[in-house]
Amino acid sequence: MTTAASDHPRPHSPWHLFIAFTVLALQGFGGVLAVAQRELVDRRRWMTREEFVDAYSVAQLLPGPNVVNLSLMLGDRFFGWRGAFAAIGGMLFAPLVLVIVLAASYNQLASFPAVAGALRGMGAVAAGLILAMALKMLGTLRRNPLGRVLCVLLGLTTLVAVTVFRVPLAWVVIGLGTAGWCIARWCIARREGGQR
Template identity: 50%
Template sequence: MPAESACALPQRPARPAPASLRELFTAFTLLALQGFGGVMAIVQRELVERKGWLTHEEFIEDWAVAQIMPGPNVVNLALMIGGRYFGLAGALTALAGMLALPLLVILLLAVAHQRFADNVQVAGALRGMAAVSAGLIGAAGLKLSVALKKNPLPLPACIAIAGAAFVLVALFKVRLGLVLLGLGGLGVALAWRRLAP
């Protein structure tokens, strides 16, 4: 057998990635313009399912890191993805995409809301959007649950940690930072223990 073929490693298919800073800026601008409340569902669909820039597992890991960092989760995620592909220039470009046009839209909406805030139809529409946002977040959570098959923790442990987090935050109003520190630390410790040789 030739020495070259003995040392050759199997080639992995090329991974989809943003081709340029312009594509990165455009992608995050469009994400930000779609993100009325339920942005996690939209980000997951666009970056994982449509563009393939992240796998389900990578998205969950990056989203978890983005949540424990200070600031808006999706902005943190944009910085991480931009930095991964283009370094500091990519991080700043993704950040600009997340903030530039949405800031203009928010300013225009704030002016419009100030003028029409007393309108009953406007108030009803805003309440309806909140319900849709909750549905989008729930749908994204269900879609991402398939990644638990590759999680080092058994499924019952994952469900127990998720259930405990829901109860602590939604019912007992425990601060999110404390829940992330406590249950997140527990999850990390259990996963590390199972992965240890």
């Protein structure tokens, strides 16, 4: 990840990062990605949309939860290892406590129809949030080295592979991720060769 640009606001301290990621994590029922994009790019302006897409792409290739990887990278970007621990702590501490409390009381709560309905409704909301974030991110494709057409083709190929052919996500990331990387390298080399 590139160093933070001077014209971007930045967190004041690791504690500020911890609080920001705690607030972010507590908003993310069913998935934090859309909330992370809104908080980090639109609201706090710690990253541009392009930086978010780049960092999220790297976070997705690493083992573990994507947004936790993203928090680790962003914390390190601002405050080194102290920021990385603060961001990951904020991302995990409150949800861990909440999940332990809910797991302990789930057997009593699961029998209530309102609770079961609320859980089903949250799944639809999470899908809507992810779709909304994807639509917002489409604007970043303008400056992508692949160009819009190749990006859309890779995206559609990924969608078809996962939903129609039910290819395991690991194989999609390895196969199409490698293909995307190779095509991007070729496009960049071609563009740099044409500028000489």
